Amino acid sequence: MEKDFFELYLKHSLLCLDVGHSSITDWTVRVHDRRGKPAGQWGDPVVSVQDPHREAAFAKAYTLLVEKKKKK
DSSP states (O other): HHHHHHHHHTTTTTEEEEEEEEETTTTEEEEOOOOOOTTTTSEEEEEEEEEEHHHHHHHHHHEEEEOOOOOO
């Protein structure tokens, strides 16, 4: 699912990706839309997911990103 997520992410311009992991916060995947934002500012995430399993975090982020893009 990670490959599918990155393929979808790369199709859209002006997005920023923030991926993190720690034993406290699990895996986090956040996608920010930079449209209309000054350089260096990301704004609020349009997708924000946290899960203890990397594959599940990317699967959820993929689903949410697809839904966000359908609404536009």
